[in-house]
Amino acid sequence: MTMENFAPLMFLGLILIMLIGFPVAFSLATLGLLSGFYAIEMGWFPASFMSNLPLNIFGILSNDLLLAIPFFTLMGAILEKCGLAEDMLDSMGQLFGPVRGGLGYSVIIVGFILGAITGTVAGQVIAMAMISLPVMMRYNYNMRYATGVLAASGTITQLVPPSLVLVVMADQLGRSVGDMYKGAWGPSMLQVLLFVAYTFVLSRLKPDYLPGVPKEARTLNGWALWKMCLRGIIPSAILIFAVLGSMGGLPGINTAICTPTEAGAMGAVGALVLAAIPGTGHSLHQRIFWHS
Helix, strand or coil: CCHHHHHHHHHHHHHHHHHHCCCHHHHHHHHHHHHHHHHHHHCCCCCHHHHCHHHHHHHHHCCCHHHHHHHHHHHHHHHHHCCHHHHHHHHHHHHHCCCCCHHHHHHHHHHHHHHHHHCCHHHHHHHHHHHHHHHHHHCCCCHHHHHHHHHHHHHHHHCCCCCHHHHHHHHHHCCCHHHHHHHHHHHHHHHHHHHHHHHHHHHHHCCCCCCCCCHHHCCCCHHHHHHHHHHHHHHHHHHHHHHHHHCCCCCCCCCCCCCHHHHHHHHHHHHHHHHHCCCCCCHHHHHHHHHC
């Protein structure tokens, strides 16, 4: 076996381990170590290469820029666990539901917002699927479209700031995170518009695939419905734009007043404050938690 043929086998082995259900972090570490020892045995590189592995690990851990990743992840986890995703999907679903493809529009819009909040793909897709898919099936949405729009909306997270992927790319390319975020706004908005346009065209060509939800199914109407929508969107939007603006990640802002790591820490603290406000997310749970 040659080194060129071994790389595809490593990738195939990673897929097989992940299909078993083993955690991704341990899968990568185990497969990497086994492949490294096998490569040494085959004489592809010297054994001293493995002795430098701890230095490489500590070098990555000492990178200040990559510290922004756990802060952004914590910010998204807090906002997700406080019930913000459920409230936004519920309110958007009721707002757009009577329109043909309305549940699809709500999934795309909330996917864009959750992408800016969480920064992680898996949690976002699971959160939306657990909430939206049963509702779509109840109102006879086409299964292929329902699962497709949920999976596709989850990929918006890869582009929309503050994407964790862009933090890693900025570190590898030697560019500022703010520049990467400013450059990602256009493609992410284009992706959302393409999903919306596809849903609109499909609702006209095959209306039975995307039926409207009966207005009787609404539990809120009028100002109460709009208030519920704005209550979930406005606080999270203010937090996201404050975090991105402070690090120069918004179009038109060329001056950063803090580093990405400091912006991520500020976002995590802001998420805690937002989760503590009564009326945001599962307000009853928050009142019990914060006032007990």
